[in-house]
Amino acid sequence: VETAIVDGETIVTNDAGLPDFAALRRAITRRQHDLYFVAFDLLHLNGHDLRDLGVEERREILLGLIQPDSRIQFSETMPGGDANAIFYLVDQAGLEGIVSKRLGSKYRSGNTTAWLKTKSYTVSDLELLGVERERGKPAFALMGEPGTRKYVGSAFITLNREMRERLWKRVQEHAGPAPEGVKRQATTWVKPGLKGHVKHLRGEDKLRHASLQDFWEEN
Incomplete structure (x- = not known):
């Protein structure tokens, strides 16, 4: 990789391995070694604009770039199923929410129905x-x-x-x-x-x- 624009979110995990927002705020200034970047989309790679590819293709390329056991992690796709049932499990696990992207969707900036961030x-x-x-x-x-x-x-x-x-x-x-x-x-x-x-x-x-x-x- 020479240049890339990666979409993702920085997290810090707690003792249970779950993202902890309060711990993240503390780590930004005092414990940077606890930070992880969870990558879930790829917009540009080595001068190539990938935004017109479907989300599955972009994520397949992204997965191939991430080295194991690094501070950059790949956000795995959750198995298909009933959306309400999946969100129920996310909520019961104490997670802050879930990001959903429409299969086959191109990447577009601004307001769009192609992706949703559903908070708990x-x-x-x-x-x-x-x-x-x-x-x-x-x-x-x-x-x-x-x-x-x-x-x-x-x-x-x-x-x-x-x-x-x-x-x-x-x-x-x-x-x-x-x-x-x-x-x-x-x-x-x-x-x-x-x-x-x-x-x-x-x-x-x-x-x-x-x-x-x-x-x-x-x-």
Whole structure:
């Protein structure tokens, strides 16, 4: 190989051999020797544009380039079957998601239906720090780690109308000072004692694509 453009993702594995996003962020600055590059597509090779080849042909060429036991690994194709069943197994294994490419598809930049990245979600019990409400905008619950009240991100409030009204009443009754170091506009902060179930993307340090599913008052 003289020159190549390879599509893939850098990972760090945990003790179970699964990709660990938090460990990846630490390794980038402190433990580069733990990094692996998992290659799943090949766009250019030695001056030749391969994007008009089908994905199977591109991956066959890519497989032939990767040396065994190297820091570059080949992302193996999963066996065919029911997509929902395959994703269920990925989710149960604790993986962050799965990349799917349409058989025979050419490589095209930008938005396309030829490939999909389907992420896994998880639910965490977090502490409610406050609620951000602005006229004409969605309401967000600001969440923190239980016990430490360390801010971890915001969650879209998807509760029904009755539960939203009950939540706002509880927030007003428990109004308190903002956590140290956190500044957000149009936010009513609450004292410790309110918890919530938050659905969010797995494998992230901060909440992403998060929604508040339920809340309760801690005894």
